[in-house]
Amino acid sequence: MHFDLTDDQRLTREMVRAFAEKEVKPRAAEIDRTDEFPRDLYRRLGELGLLGMTLPPEHGGAGADTMTWAIVQEELARASAAVADSQLLAKLMTDMIWRNGSEAQRRTHLPTLARGEKICVIAQTEPGAGSDVAGIQTTARPTGDGWVLNGTKRFITAAMVCDLAVVVATTDRAKGGDGIALFLVESGTPGFSRGSKEDIMGVHGLATGEMVFEDCRIPAASLLASPGEGFKRAMVSLDTGRIGMGAECVGLAQAAMEEAIAYARQRSAFGQTLAGFQAIQFMIADMSTQIEAARLLVRRAAWLKDQGRSVAREAAEAKLFASEMAARVTTDALQIHGAYGYSKEFTIERLYRDVRVYQIWEGASQIQRTVIARRLLR
Numbered sequence: 001m002h003f004d005l006t007d008d009q010r011l012t013r014e015m016v017r018a019f020a021e022k023e024v025k026p027r028a029a030e031i032d033r034t035d036e037f038p039r040d041l042y043r044r045l046g047e048l049g050l051l052g053m054t055l056p057p058e059h060g061g062a063g064a065d066t067m068t069w070a071i072v073q074e075e076l077a078r079a080s081a082a083v084a085d086s087q088l089l090a091k092l093m094t095d096m097i098w099r100n101g102s103e104a105q106r107r108t109h110l111p112t113l114a115r116g117e118k119i120c121v122i123a124q125t126e127p128g129a130g131s132d133v134a135g136i137q138t139t140a141r142p143t144g145d146g147w148v149l150n151g152t153k154r155f156i157t158a159a160m161v162c163d164l165a166v167v168v169a170t171t172d173r174a175k176g177g178d179g180i181a182l183f184l185v186e187s188g189t190p191g192f193s194r195g196s197k198e199d200i201m202g203v204h205g206l207a208t209g210e211m212v213f214e215d216c217r218i219p220a221a222s223l224l225a226s227p228g229e230g231f232k233r234a235m236v237s238l239d240t241g242r243i244g245m246g247a248e249c250v251g252l253a254q255a256a257m258e259e260a261i262a263y264a265r266q267r268s269a270f271g272q273t274l275a276g277f278q279a280i281q282f283m284i285a286d287m288s289t290q291i292e293a294a295r296l297l298v299r300r301a302a303w304l305k306d307q308g309r310s311v312a313r314e315a316a317e318a319k320l321f322a323s324e325m326a327a328r329v330t331t332d333a334l335q336i337h338g339a340y341g342y343s344k345e346f347t348i349e350r351l352y353r354d355v356r357v358y359q360i361w362e363g364a365s366q367i368q369r370t371v372i373a374r375r376l377l378r
């Protein structure tokens, strides 16, 4: 057992860190302020081969492993949570189409998604159902030659800018999870429209919003996972997503700690810098220890996934610990900044807001605990 990265992983980390420092970090505050989806940066991610990076080369990817992807996620999040999360979305959606799609669906969608020319979203959450995926109300009714979708989705990342959506819908509400199927719906399809953009606390720049399906007719070839399979496929994608979310939290916490160290070194009080006070030193020491613990959990889950092992518990543990860790670290890092931490003038204010959602999306902390406990107690 060793903890070194491979040469490829190290080189990827260096490349992504250099890109993030030069092209992402200087834009992060502006993305937060304007709340505009940075389409140009998204295309740059595609040019760098980062959007479909885990796809096989014949589908426009680099065949990278989950560990390398987790490293990329951490480095991007260190610069901007929104940019990191747009990359996570691309990875999950290309993965979902590659794993579940027909050859025609793969050929049609994967190259343009991997290049960043198109954006695909996952439309699962509804006004009345988030954690309880089996309780969704959006219906898919079979017609002779396809399906008709009806329902509303909320809090969908990139809803306002997407070209394609994987829509989670029920074909039979009485069957719960067994009635759920996945469908590919292209923007411009009659009956599909976007509702309001969500006015949210953090992760600005992700164009999060509502999607509405009103008698939206789609062909039979739009089916991505059939009833009975859809729920399982969505859950597998969540496991992978949780590893990425954990990695993003490590990157965000790392950024918060670096901001706190820089501030503590230059700010003086009572005749010395803040860095000279043991109370501040201990906060920094605790941050570093917690970040390293989360990083190990994330990398363990990524490594297990790369070995083809089941990671439901390990991914949930990584996401749970990393998201709660990142909230503690950003809180302490803001504290070290005093009043300036509460001002939009300093980066820590954005990190503090951005980090909060990681305890909610991709399964709230309570759901992660349920997943973990269920596997230990069954």
Ligand SMILES: Cc1cc2nc3c(=O)[nH]c(=O)nc-3n(C[C@H](O)[C@H](O)[C@H](O)COP(=O)(O)OP(=O)(O)OC[C@H]3O[C@@H](n4cnc5c(N)ncnc54)[C@H](O)[C@@H]3O)c2cc1C
Residues within 6 Å of the ligand: 121, 122, 123, 124, 125, 128, 129, 130, 131, 132, 154, 155, 156, 157, 158, 200, 203, 208, 357, 360, 361, 362, 363, 364, 365, 366, 367, 370
């Ligand atoms: C910025 C943002 C972006 C998002 N992007 C997407 C996206 O792209 N696609 C998508 O489909 N969804 C997306 N979501 C939705 C997100 O996945 C859900 O918010 C999340 O799953 C929680 O669902 P909910 O908000 O309906 O909360 P609820 O399910 O109503 O839960 C509310 C509270 O009750 C707790 N709770 C619920 N059930 C239990 C239980 N059984 N035991 C104990 N506690 C429980 C929860 O943990 C939570 O604390 C996004 C959300 C946000 C905020």
